Amino acid sequence: MDAVTGRELLDDFKWRGLLAQSTDEDALIASLDAGPVSVYIGFDPTAPSLHIGHLVVLLALRRFQLAGHRPIALVGGATGLVGDPSGRNSERILNDEEVISGWVTGIRSQLEAFLVFDDSANSAVMANNLDWTRSLTALELLRDIGKHFSVNQMLNKDSVATRLNGGGISYTEFSYQVLQAMDFLELFRREGCTLQMGGSDQWGNITAGLDLIRRVEQGSAHALTMNLLMKSDGTKFGKSAGGAVWLDPKMTSPYAFYQYWFNCEDADVIAYLKFFSFANHATIDDLAVQVLEHPAKRAAQRFLAREMTTLVHGAEECERVELAAAALFGLGDLSQVAETTLAGALLQVPRATIARSMELPGLIELLAATGVVESKSAARRTIREGGAYLNNVKVTDEAFVPTRGDLLHDRFLVLRRGKRDIAAIEVS
RNA sequence: GGCGGGUUGCCCGAGCGGCCAAUGGGAGCGGACUGUAAAUCCGCCGGCUUACGCCUUCCAAGGUUCGAAUCCUUGACCCGCCA
Numbered sequence: 001m002d003a004v005t006g007r008e009l010l011d012d013f014k015w016r017g018l019l020a021q022s023t024d025e026d027a028l029i030a031s032l033d034a035g036p037v038s039v040y041i042g043f044d045p046t047a048p049s050l051h052i053g054h055l056v057v058l059l060a061l062r063r064f065q066l067a068g069h070r071p072i073a074l075v076g077g078a079t080g081l082v083g084d085p086s087g088r089n090s091e092r093i094l095n096d097e098e099v100i101s102g103w104v105t106g107i108r109s110q111l112e113a114f115l116v117f118d119d120s121a122n123s124a125v126m127a128n129n130l131d132w133t134r135s136l137t138a139l140e141l142l143r144d145i146g147k148h149f150s151v152n153q154m155l156n157k158d159s160v161a162t163r164l165n166g167g168g169i170s171y172t173e174f175s176y177q178v179l180q181a182m183d184f185l186e187l188f189r190r191e192g193c194t195l196q197m198g199g200s201d202q203w204g205n206i207t208a209g210l211d212l213i214r215r216v217e218q219g220s221a222h223a224l225t226m227n228l229l230m231k232s233d234g235t236k237f238g239k240s241a242g243g244a245v246w247l248d249p250k251m252t253s254p255y256a257f258y259q260y261w262f263n264c265e266d267a268d269v270i271a272y273l274k275f276f277s278f279a280n281h282a283t284i285d286d287l288a289v290q291v292l293e294h295p296a297k298r299a300a301q302r303f304l305a306r307e308m309t310t311l312v313h314g315a316e317e318c319e320r321v322e323l324a325a326a327a328l329f330g331l332g333d334l335s336q337v338a339e340t341t342l343a344g345a346l347l348q349v350p351r352a353t354i355a356r357s358m359e360l361p362g363l364i365e366l367l368a369a370t371g372v373v374e375s376k377s378a379a380r381r382t383i384r385e386g387g388a389y390l391n392n393v394k395v396t397d398e399a400f401v402p403t404r405g406d407l408l409h410d411r412f413l414v415l416r417r418g419k420r421d422i423a424a425i426e427v428s
Numbered sequence: 429g430g431c432g433g434g435u436u437g438c439c440c441g442a443g444c445g446g447c448c449a450a451u452g453g454g455a456g457c458g459g460a461c462u463g464u465a466a467a468u469c470c471g472c473c474g475g476c477u478u479a480c481g482c483c484u485u486c487c488a489a490g491g492u493u494c495g496a497a498u499c500c501u502u503g504a505c506c507c508g509c510c511a
Contacts, residue, residue: 168506259464266465296463329464377475378457385458385472398478418457420464 004067006032016274020200022224036122037069038193044076045103049248050110062114070122073111077104077130085173086159087201129183148215157204177208184209194221199228247312254313255348258321261305266291269300277307324348328422334391339409351424363400370423389416
């Protein structure tokens with residue numbers, strides 16, 4: 001582990017396509033080789049959970065820890081209240097303080113799962129920038145910090161410049177870079193942190209911190225940014241039909257999470273593996289060959305889905321989800337699937353329950369009840385288009401009503417919309 | 429502060445007072461072809477007890493009219509020019 005040199009670490013980042021920009025590379029490598037570097041990345045609470053878009057930089061923190069460095073995960077309890085203008089062309093809507101502090105708690109525990117906290121020299125550290133901004137007065141901010149910032153430079157930052165040419169920017173968001181620069185300075189002082197990483201849109205905010213450290217402490221620190229992942233067709237990564245793919249199992253089920261990765265296109269899967277996987281170069285190169293030679297086997301997709309699901313949800317959950325997929329997609333005839341297997345599989349997909357005492361409703365009702373379609377109109381449409389299945393058998397009659405005889409093991413109905421959207425009805 | 433322009437469905441964007449649930453593009457969804465892939469072709473794309481029927485939509489609230497996304501008034505927000 002300690003055998004990983006700064007050069008090797010950066011070369012790996014380059015090979016993976018992660019490295020976007022860094023401050024002087026030789027100096028950065030020299031500092032990495034001089035001993036464990038304390039490196040930080042900030043995560044603002046903009047939602048109740050992190051999503052897979054956050055994973056790239058979060059895993060970078062983990063890569064640094066594996067290489068012997070000391071990761072600091074910072075939750076933006078303060079910056080989240082203000083709103084980062086980077087990468088946005090319109091002002092954010094401010095959320096209530098209580099809401100944000102709830103998000104901070106959730107995100108904090110998510111971050112902890114990816115890093116190692118122990119007694120070692122490179123144990124991870126959690127920080128919250130609210131700790132050093134809460135008691136800061138406006139006058140202190142203006143006199144002690146603000147004096148070191150040139151508005152001319154602030155206006156030149158990409159995040160601000162684009163907004164000045166477009167939808168405008170509030171003083172609140174304009175000040176964001178000051179807060180983030182303060183964070184870097186604060187961590188430099190408290191934790192000896194000399195490296196900040198982030199997505200490529202964070203370059204301006206990070207360098208603002210470098211300047212501040214130089215001016216106030218005459219210190220030197222480094223910046224490293226990572227590429228934002230794009231799909232091969234140029235669309236944004238990480239969105240599925242239901243919106244973002246979340247790490248919180250209550251927001252994106254482990255089953256859906258696995259399926260997201262598993263369904264990734266051939267043209268993207270190797271880039272994803274490089275971005276997200278901890279597999280070594282030889283393994284990934286080998287998977288690339290397999291995609292070319294036996295694309296239908298989806299070896300790379302399966303590898304990726306398995307690694308990501310295990311990482312985020314654990315090995316046991318991953319296995320359950322894989323068994324579910326095998327049961328639901330494997331055999332044409334669902335009645336051949338054993339009851340316990342089927343019951344376990346259906347636990348993973350969206351489902352609705354109806355009382356045994358009730359008459360079975362029509363297929364339209366059932367589809368809508370599980371949420372695989374948004375409305376009864378949509379359910380009708382799906383049936384009309386030939387995209388509705390009951391127990392893997394296509395149903396084309398809009399008025400179709402299942403009977404008791406359709407129940408698998410006397411309790412389940414497996415509904416499907418299109419090729420891969422599966423849901424379940426349980427009679428109990 | 430003054431003058432002018434704007435606010436349309438997930439996004440961009442058209443829209444003559446009736447023929448507007450609203451052109452077009454993108455995204456999304458279904459089908460065919462495949463491999464739970466891509467590309468391509470076809471179809472769908474507000475809701476409802478599927479109804480050439482009804483209901484809720486075109487920033488908000490009022491108004492004019494037999495009838496308004498389209499006209500008027502007020503308000504909110506955005507953009508531009510001038511001070």
